[in-house]
Amino acid sequence: MSDKVNLNVNGIDIQSDSNKLLIEACEDSGIHIPRFCWHKRLDPVGMCRMCLVEIETPRGKMLVPSCTTEITDEMVVDTESDVVKKAQEGVLEFLLINHPLDCPICDKAGECPLQDQTMAYGPGESRFVEEKRHFEKPINISEIILLDRERCILCARCTRFSDEISGDPLIEFIQRGNKTEVNTFPNEPFKSYFSGNTVQICPVGALTSTSYRFKARPWDLKSTRSTCNGCSMGCSIELNSSQNKMLRILGVDNDSVNQGWLCDKGRYNFEYLNSEKRLKTPQKSINNNFVDVEIQDVYSELSEIIQDRKTKVNFLLGSNLANEDYVAFREFSKSISDTEQSFYINDDLLYQGHFGQDNELAKIDDLNSSDAIVVWAEDLKEKMPVLYLRVRQAVKKGVKLIVFGHTNKTLSDIADVFYGKETVSKNFEIIKDVSKLNEIKNYVIGKNVTAIIGKSTPQQSDDSVTELFEFLRSNSNTKILNAYTKGNIYGAFQTLENIKGTRDFVENISGENTDLLFIVGADPVGRSFYSNQIKSIIENLDTVVSLDIFNHETAELSNFVIPVSSTLGEKEGSFTNIEFRTSRIDKLVPSPGQTVSDWEFITSLMNFAGLSNDSNSLEDLNNKAFVNIETSSKPVFDNLDKPSNLDGIINVYEPAINTSENNSTEALFYTGEKLYGDSVTERHSESISLLGSKKFIEVSQDIVDKFNLTSGQCSMVQGDIETTVSYIINDNLPNDLIYIPINRRDLNKFDFSKEIKVLPSRVKEALNVN
Amino acid sequence: MSWDEKLLKQAKKIIKLYPQKRSALGTLLHLAQSKDGYISDDSISVISDLVGITEVQVKSVSTFYSMYKQEPTGKYLISVCKSISCEINNSSEVISKVQDFTGLNNNETDEDGLFTFEAVECIGACGGAPAMQVNYETVEGLTGDNAINLCNWLKEKQPDIVVADDMQKDFGGVKSFDWAITDNTGATSNAPGFQTLKTTKAKK
Numbered sequence: 004m005s006d007k008v009n010l011n012v013n014g015i016d017i018q019s020d021s022n023k024l025l026i027e028a029c030e031d032s033g034i035h036i037p038r039f040c041w042h043k044r045l046d047p048v049g050m051c052r053m054c055l056v057e058i059e060t061p062r063g064k065m066l067v068p069s070c071t072t073e074i075t076d077e078m079v080v081d082t083e084s085d086v087v088k089k090a091q092e093g094v095l096e097f098l099l100i101n102h103p104l105d106c107p108i109c110d111k112a113g114e115c116p117l118q119d120q121t122m123a124y125g126p127g128e129s130r131f132v133e134e135k136r137h138f139e140k141p142i143n144i145s146e147i148i149l150l151d152r153e154r155c156i157l158c159a160r161c162t163r164f165s166d167e168i169s170g171d172p173l174i175e176f177i178q179r180g181n182k183t184e185v186n187t188f189p190n191e192p193f194k195s196y197f198s199g200n201t202v203q204i205c206p207v208g209a210l211t212s213t214s215y216r217f218k219a220r221p222w223d224l225k226s227t228r229s230t231c232n233g234c235s236m237g238c239s240i241e242l243n244s245s246q247n248k249m250l251r252i253l254g255v256d257n258d259s260v261n262q263g264w265l266c267d268k269g270r271y272n273f274e275y276l277n278s279e280k281r282l283k284t285p286q287k288s289i290n291n292n293f294v295d296v297e298i299q300d301v302y303s304e305l306s307e308i309i310q311d312r313k314t315k316v317n318f319l320l321g322s323n324l325a326n327e328d329y330v331a332f333r334e335f336s337k338s339i340s341d342t343e344q345s346f347y348i349n350d351d352l353l354y355q356g357h358f359g360q361d362n363e364l365a366k367i368d369d370l371n372s373s374d375a376i377v378v379w380a381e382d383l384k385e386k387m388p389v390l391y392l393r394v395r396q397a398v399k400k401g402v403k404l405i406v407f408g409h410t411n412k413t414l415s416d417i418a419d420v421f422y423g424k425e426t427v428s429k430n431f432e433i434i435k436d437v438s439k440l441n442e443i444k445n446y447v448i449g450k451n452v453t454a455i456i457g458k459s460t461p462q463q464s465d466d467s468v469t470e471l472f473e474f475l476r477s478n479s480n481t482k483i484l485n486a487y488t489k490g491n492i493y494g495a496f497q498t499l500e501n502i503k504g505t506r507d508f509v510e511n512i513s514g515e516n517t518d519l520l521f522i523v524g525a526d527p528v529g530r531s532f533y534s535n536q537i538k539s540i541i542e543n544l545d546t547v548v549s550l551d552i553f554n555h556e557t558a559e560l561s562n563f564v565i566p567v568s569s570t571l572g573e574k575e576g577s578f579t580n581i582e583f584r585t586s587r588i589d590k591l592v593p594s595p596g597q598t599v600s601d602w603e604f605i606t607s608l609m610n611f612a613g614l615s616n617d618s619n620s621l622e623d624l625n626n627k628a629f630v631n632i633e634t635s636s637k638p639v640f641d642n643l644d645k646p647s648n649l650d651g652i653i654n655v656y657e658p659a660i661n662t663s664e665n666n667s668t669e670a671l672f673y674t675g676e677k678l679y680g681d682s683v684t685e686r687h688s689e690s691i692s693l694l695g696s697k698k699f700i701e702v703s704q705d706i707v708d709k710f711n712l713t714s715g716q717c718s719m720v721q722g723d724i725e726t727t728v729s730y731i732i733n734d735n736l737p738n739d740l741i742y743i744p745i746n747r748r749d750l751n752k753f754d755f756s757k758e759i760k761v762l763p764s765r766v767k768e769a770l771n772v773n
Numbered sequence: 774m775s776w777d778e779k780l781l782k783q784a785k786k787i788i789k790l791y792p793q794k795r796s797a798l799g800t801l802l803h804l805a806q807s808k809d810g811y812i813s814d815d816s817i818s819v820i821s822d823l824v825g826i827t828e829v830q831v832k833s834v835s836t837f838y839s840m841y842k843q844e845p846t847g848k849y850l851i852s853v854c855k856s857i858s859c860e861i862n863n864s865s866e867v868i869s870k871v872q873d874f875t876g877l878n879n880n881e882t883d884e885d886g887l888f889t890f891e892a893v894e895c896i897g898a899c900g901g902a903p904a905m906q907v908n909y910e911t912v913e914g915l916t917g918d919n920a921i922n923l924c925n926w927l928k929e930k931q932p933d934i935v936v937a938d939d940m941q942k943d944f945g946g947v948k949s950f951d952w953a954i955t956d957n958t959g960a961t962s963n964a965p966g967f968q969t970l971k972t973t974k975a976k977k
């Protein structure tokens with residue numbers, strides 16, 4: 004606990020925690036000090052001098068930068084004296100001598116700290132008559148980020164962010180003095196998963212994104228607060244639109260979750276909303292041709308099917324639905340069947356996990372306060388980028404990081420201990436006696452541990468992770484974050500009973516037990532470990548109804564395709580993240596054509612079919628969402644909308660996951676997903692598609708030797724399927740293991756339960772002939 | 774990697790002298806410069822690998838200091854002081870004469886790679902202003918004409934080692950400290966002189 008300190012600012016007595024910087028202490032008491040370089044989530048540097056204030060010292064009054072001055076007891080501060088004003092005018096005059104003053108064509112104008120503070124504190128006139136310095140107007144420092152060095156005021160926010168927060172310092176100050184500029188190394192672009200954050204925190208218009216550039220003026224924007232559903236982190240976001248088009252997403256500083264940061268996928272994977280290719284009318288497949296139909300006709304055809312009580316209905320639900328959508332499907336299934344219904348979630352990695360009374364669940368904030376963090380899960384940087392940032396932050400504070408698994412490359416770089424291929428076998432079994440590992444003894448046993456545990460790949464047996472977790476639980480004070488990474492999967496946990504994954508779907512579903520299948524917001528044929536099997540199952544079902552935003556490989560196999568609105572920005576509802584924190588999803592733009600929400604579709608169908616239904620509004624569904632939660636602060640809209648609850652409400656709830664156990668022991672491949680892929684929404688978001696879904700595999704050195712791979716390219720062959728990919732040698736992989744990122748079309752076409760041949764590239768040979 | 778085994782070995786030895794790898798950065802940049810006469814992007818990539826920071830971070834440090842050259846430098850780096858003491862004692866004449874002689878603007882290198890000219894801030898020889906350096910070997914008490922003579926001599930003789938004392942004797946005037954001990958070590962390259970990097974050596 005820090006002590007309180009008393010200080011006097013502008014004649015007013017204020018109190019603050021002793022470890023604060025002067026600028027922060029003033030801010031907390033409502034006294035605003037202008038600043039450019041200081042940012043509450045970055046270390047102070049004192050670059051810009053905009054925050055100069057006067058303090059009383061034994062040698063009289065003195066100007067100090069308030070962003071690097073720690074407060075002391077009895078400090079007397081003046082933030083508005085004539086001297087301070089003169090200093091502010093001077094600083095601004097200097098900052099503007101080289102500034103191009105091209106506000107009329109600058110994206111930042113209207114929300115620009117430099118513009119605003121010049122208006123409020125500037126001198127009004129410049130004495131600088133010399134030539135300003137010139138740079139080539141914006142240069143691309145990555146596919147999606149542009150830099151205009153003439154506008155840059157050298158505050159070092161962007162460079163500090165990439166060094167301190169994201170840990171990929173690919174931009175830096177080059178040169179010195181008057182020549183200083185921000186830049187990248189030649190041919191080494193600013194390829195960061197977090198680059199968009201620099202655009203957001205740049206206090207001028209120097210950094211801009213191709214996505215938003217020249218699209219709108221701040222004063223034309225409508226905005227609302229919502230939650231990103233890109234992964235189960237659930238970062239707080241602000242949506243911006245103009246003329247009913249979504250144009251931008253900004254990070255909102257939610258202290259317990261994302262602290263203002265977003266990953267670039269969360270930030271830019273909204274562009275698909277404006278795509279021309281979106282589904283706009285319901286469609287029915289007649290002789291393998293899709294024709295537009297009226298939604299009423301769909302309702303009536305489906306009604307006939309479901310009114311027959313013998314019809315067996317199943318659901319394969321995506322992980323991007325709002326909680327209320329899940330509830331609507333739950334209510335629907337209750338109304339058509341008396342037996343308890345299973346819900347299949349489109350997740351290849353779903354397994355029982357560790358919930359229940361014996362297991363204490365962790366909050367994200369626990370990362371900072373534990374002694375050690377143990378991770379064995381999918382690569383966090385690829386799957387939950389902002390959670391990776393939070394782990395990084397904890398590590399910087401001194402928390403020990405222990406990473407298991409040869410596949411977690413990005414975390415292993417910052418880990419104190421990395422138990423790679425010597426400890427974890429090709430089959431994802433820990434092959435050493437964990438209790439004998441020295442570092443575990445030192446950092447873990449008897450300590451406070453936050454464990455981020457989940458399966459890394461569908462082939463991994465459930466036992467292997469359970470064993471590690473059990474060990475941690477019995478030897479230390481362990482809290483667990485069950486690493487299910489997909490979108491609103493915790494919302495599904497909170498709202499549905501009897502949850503299963505895609506593996507169970509493949510094992511269980513057939514024409515025998517399913518007459519009608521609803522596939523909602525999911526494209527497992529286009530992107531799943533089980534693509535092939537799911538495809539053949541779907542092909543053999545009587546009636547398949549797909550609800551989605553775009554047509555895709557799964558929808559193409561369906562009998563009906565219903566265009567729906569996106570959970571991002573096109574509907575209201577709630578979302579639950581990895582720590583069971585429920586927060587609000589809000590609507591900002593209308594959805595196109597005849598789109599409906601998933602819940603609207605299914606409740607309308609119920610009404611049409613005359614099924615008993617007492618939840619006809621979003622509020623009804625929301626109230627029903629949390630029936631199992633007995634608290635006064637249920638995360639229902641009424642509570643979530645209170646200003647004090649904007650950051651969400653945590654309500655831990657034990658989910659009913661009923662997957663069958665996976666004890667497979669042989670892994671021929673290791674499949675996973677990279678952050679960027681070519682899923683249907685990514686393909687239609689230009690920024691994301693630029694960031695690349697290059698087809699590649701990672702291989703161990705011995706595979707290169709064994710198959711005589713040269714030239715960086717190889718062919719993968721299985722029966723008739725053949726594809727050419729580039730390969731990267733990954734020293735972390737055990738011998739004979741190949742990593743295949745399957746969120747790329749073509750790469751998920753293989754049957755991963757069977758052998759795939761890897762050959763030197765034939766394409767290359769063909770090229771040689773020419 | 775474009776550094777040969779020998780250089781890499783030397784680099785690794787240097788890194789071992791520091792508690793943290795990245796602390797060796799400054800010395801490694803000097804090593805790179807002793808090899809090429811400037812810091813090439815190739816060397817930056819090698820150093821970034823060696824000390825485990827990104828290339829642009831290395832670039833940032835190397836461009837901050839003006840004695841790390843970003844471009845190939847002539848065999849003789851002529852640095853004429855333009856700071857206040859020298860300016861008062863007519864360094865502008867020295868500068869313009871040297872520029873006329875070499876035909877170079879500030880920070881330019883001639884086509885033969887013989888001279889690089891730069892006008893620099895105080896080189897710590899104010900007592901003997903105006904002063905200049907050839908490969909960081911200082912000559913004081915110059916006149917415009919003497920500076921030209923010096924350049925001429927360099928051009929004709931093209932010595933492999935330049936020694937401050939020798940040049941001072943032949944071309945210099947007033948010295949800041951005339952009681953300093955004589956020193957026959959000189960510069961063997963256009964990179965700052967370090968015995969360990971063999972950029973400085975005693976003349977026989």
Ligand code: SF4
Pocket residue numbers: 154155156157158159160161162185201204205206207209210
């Ligand atoms: S680009 Fe923006 S954030 Fe980066 S140093 Fe310049 S002004 Fe600051």
Ligand code: SF4
Pocket residue numbers: 231232233234235236237238261264265266267268269270387388389390
């Ligand atoms: S980390 Fe996840 S929730 Fe956060 S912005 Fe990225 S995709 Fe969205």
Ligand code: FES
Pocket residue numbers: 037038039040041048049050051052053054055068069070071
């Ligand atoms: S905000 Fe304090 S120096 Fe920039």
Ligand code: FES
Pocket residue numbers: 854855856857858859860894895896897898899902903904
């Ligand atoms: S001013 Fe020229 S040497 Fe000091």
